[in-house]
Amino acid sequence: MMIRMHSLALMALLVAGPALLTASPALAATAKVAAPHPGEAVYKNICQACHMANGKGGVGAGVILPLANNEKLEYPEYPISLVVQGRGAMPWFRDALTPQQIADVVAYVRINFGNKYRSKVTPEMVKEIIGDASTVREQE
Numbered sequence: 001m002m003i004r005m006h007s008l009a010l011m012a013l014l015v016a017g018p019a020l021l022t023a024s025p026a027l028a029a030t031a032k033v034a035a036p037h038p039g040e041a042v043y044k045n046i047c048q049a050c051h052m053a054n055g056k057g058g059v060g061a062g063v064i065l066p067l068a069n070n071e072k073l074e075y076p077e078y079p080i081s082l083v084v085q086g087r088g089a090m091p092w093f094r095d096a097l098t099p100q101q102i103a104d105v106v107a108y109v110r111i112n113f114g115n116k117y118r119s120k121v122t123p124e125m126v127k128e129i130i131g132d133a134s135t136v137r138e139q140e
């Protein structure tokens with residue numbers, strides 16, 4: 001009798017097993033949806049120090065323009081060129097960040113802090129602006 005009980009329990013496990021196994025890919029898919037935007041880490045590590053966690057900028061040693069609700073972010077070329085070349089008290093990041101990281105962080109600020117500019121930002125666009133910037137530097 002005991003032996004039969006065991007084999008029933010084993011049967012139950014064998015039936016439940018595949019169901020348990022298929023549950024884990026579903027969990028992995030959920031985790032993927034919740035993954036942070038790739039530009040978020042760049043923003044938090046670099047831009048946030050000046051532009052603040054809420055993107056509103058501030059007044060310190062100089063005026064740090066807000067990124068929040070900023071219509072100048074509508075076309076990606078403008079924020080890309082700021083990050084590539086810097087301006088005034090804003091440093092340039094073409095040496096510190098890869099074109100991919102610049103594209104990611106620009107895409108991130110364009111869809112956060114009240115901005116809703118969802119058009120694509122690609123590393124190719126960044127490379128083109130880096131190319132233009134170095135032509136300008138050579139002419140100087």
Ligand code: HEC
Nearest residue numbers: 046047050063064065072079082083087088089090091105
């Ligand atoms: C050391 C401080 C500092 C850091 C770090 C910094 N910025 Fe800036 N940023 C500024 C300042 C200051 C200005 C205003 C420049 C001016 O007055 O011309 C500015 C301006 C800008 C503008 C133009 C806003 C407008 O309305 O014209 C954009 C876009 C921008 N920053 C994006 C970024 C992004 C993205 C990062 C991170 C990769 C970043 N900044 C990192 C200081 C900083």
